Amino acid sequence: MAAATTSPPPRLTTRERLILFILLGAGFMLSADFSILNVALPDVGAGVGLSLGGLPWIASAYALPAAGFTLLFGRLADLFGRRNLFLAGMVLLTGASLLGGFAANAGTLLTARALQGFATAMTTPAAMSLLTSTFTEPKMRARVLGLNGALLSAGFTVGALLGGTLVSLLSWRAAFFINVPVAVAILLLAPSLISGGGVPDRVRTDLPGAVTVTGGLLAAVYAIIEKNAVAAVVGAVLLAAFWLVELRAPAPLAPVRILRRPTVKWGNYAGLVIFFETAMIFMMTLYLQKVLGLSPLVTGLIFGLPGLAAVAAGVIAGRLIGSFGHRRVLVAGMTVQGLAVLPLVFLGSGRAGLAIVIPALLIGFFGHVTSIVGYTVTATSGLPNEEQGLATGLTLMTQNVAITAAIPILSSIAATRGSELSGIHLALTVDVALTLVSAALIWFGLRPRDEHRERAAEPASSPRGAGEELTAAAE
Template sequence: MTELDYGGQTRGDTSEDRMTSRHVLILVLLLGAQFMLAVDFSVLNIAVPAIGSDLGFELSSLQWIVTGFMLPAAGFTLLFGRIADLFGRRNLFLAGMLLLGVASLVGGFAQSPGMLLAGRTGQGLATAMATPAAMSLLTTAFPEGPLRRRALGLNGTLLTGGFALGSVLGGVLTELLSWRWAFLINLPVVVLIVLIAPRVLSDTGERIRSRLDVPGAVMVTGGLVSLVYGISATEQNGWGDPVVIGCLVLAATLLVAFWFIELRSPHPLAPVSVLRRPTVRWGNFAGIIVVGMPSAVVFQMTLYLQDVLDYQPLASGLAFGGSSIAAIAGGLLAPRVIGAIGGKPALVTALTIQGLGILGLLTVNESATGIYIVLTAVAVAFFGHAMGLVSYTVIATSGLPDEEQGLATGMSTMSQQIALTLGTPVLAAVALYGTGTAAGVEASIGNVLDGMHLSVLVGAVASLAAGALVAAFFRSRATAKSAATSWRSPGWTQPPSSPPTSHGTRPTPR
């Protein structure tokens, strides 16, 4: 029996392709943590009104329940990904889990808006610490190839399921018990992970012996925080607000400064050689579209179910249960697809399926049958989304040594967080423009549908265009080198059909 690697070459099965009991235990531990962190991202979305009422939030401050999590989660992820490489992934993962436990306790027993936001911000910072550390522990525990693809396939499945389940779980807990349980439900899982992880997890390879690039860390963290805050503020203030414009300009300035600092730093936080890799660059570009467009479209369809079809919030959340099942199927199938046709074709296929699923939502209208269109089209889109999530993660972390996996997984995690932050306000602005009414003016149902149709069209075109760009321009140097040399390596059962050199001739075997 044979299997294809990332570069598309055929290799015979070996014992290294089979998971051991230790591998299974590592998977359960790390994927359980990742799933919990994904749930935390969305679990309070439906509970926000209840929290505001109980704790006395002003209406203008409610957005901070979400933004307070997103700012540190996106802004500090790249920094902590590199810290994991420098000072140890297991220690950072455990520190993140402990902080998550403390922050969840603070949020669960909050008696004031300030206390609640402190807990929520702590959860975001814990996510920035634990997620890239967990991902790099995962990629270094499983060698590049079939085992890593399977591990990342399960990870993508649980991440997508966690985001989807978070909203449903938040609605159930808020309606049946209290919003406080959305925080407190973390505590038993955190305790279990902290007790088991030191006995199971270990850092592989040697840590990098270098200093932390402080100027680079300040620039990139400040730039990302400014970017996330600026984008988040658009939901309340609009894109023309001076604060929004100032934050986006500041973000661009700091990120450009970060690039030039990295070019000259003797100990760069993110070596430019890594940032220039086609796998890293194109993988993360695709990741932003893979993650950002479906989450934003689901937000638009939630409004459609409630504002047009008059569904209750809890029913709207439960209506997307089918998309979770489709996402699980896409995530589980992704490793096999990658093994059969390679990472790049799998990513292009996933983006195409995602785009076509979103495109189907253009047919929703005021008819009650719209619910069936939403259920079907969103399920198709989420199937492609989950497959794309696995594909881009495999690509973005491929071809890098263990000592740079923290950086690579930090970047892929950062792409997810930025995409989740960026997608919803961008498509919301498109939808508002499509209604043809000014901000603050109540639109008719027909105008609302026009705006939703335009936002859906943008989401579909973005997905399909990203797939076309990856297909046309993504060229991996590592893949090309593998295609030219792998047929000489031990264990390969057949040569590629005709691996050309840069001069167009077949290389001569030594």
């Protein structure tokens, strides 16, 4: 009797391993540097003469272009070549990091941070779309994105644990200079290993769409940071105009048919909720330092152990998605994330609460990174190769907007209460409720649809891509 044939698990070639090393190394570098710079903020401000009130602009100068231009650069990567945009972003990052490291005044420093934000908006969607278009086999793609999530978490963890030591031993300028050798190494290796990955023929740019979406996102992010009502109205008007432009544009920047796909729509909504969790970390930092009176060093160590669990989650999540599908893993990860935060709502002012904080953060971070991998796979599924830059640009735009908006929103909620502890409790309650309700909505929003009815409803000009067929088979 013939033995049953089973396909062996896909194996990476040497070239694919080197591509992974380059693309994941770039993401690790950016996340570690972001974390190191957060630790160094007071020293950076003092070094260039920024007042305490001006410190938030060191982060905001980076966040505005990183959030506002990611979607545009993601689409440009599809049109003009992903490798080209990735390498251009690395060149800009090198120059911006040198400028920041040598900055002698606040103006130069903030300019360097803005240029770093532009470089991030260029490199991250290009790198992610190179990953999703290079590793197209569904299970391998899920594992690669899981490894990406693990290394991003490792970058944040390494930055938090080593940032203070690095800045103390050297100087705040090391937070900028550390990027330069890594970026130069990537620029030397990448051209010979990574193919273009773009669609340079039939290049048509949607200038009205680019202007309205970029202006709308910049205004919206600025409104959140500065709590500016006029900017909020301008942002809403421009984003509404963008939607109308895309309905009529002959070569839209973000085709509305893509934005209406359940995987893209619900995947990106999940990303907004998942990265809202960054505000929980901020709230817990306030709790540990302001309520319990712990030092920044001890606070970093408390976050360090859960950070290691997050690294493990990134590796495990890719395998779970290969076995159970992205819908189940995404919703399960969000549910774990929300339930893990729930005990933190009832913390008191005594240090005995650390017995709850550490395991809750460990479980919560595991669910958080599992959710990140799940939403990334979900939001980039079902699209053909030539639209992967747009899909990854959307996911990264979602991530940047959520990270930028989360802390101001939850901080405003916390400020409605009289005491610091009760304000933290209220903010965490809102976070838990948002996460768990959203998990339920996403579960139903991503439920399998009737294939024949869905095909009949699709316009003739919107054929299903090969990636969508693979996703349907995997689910």
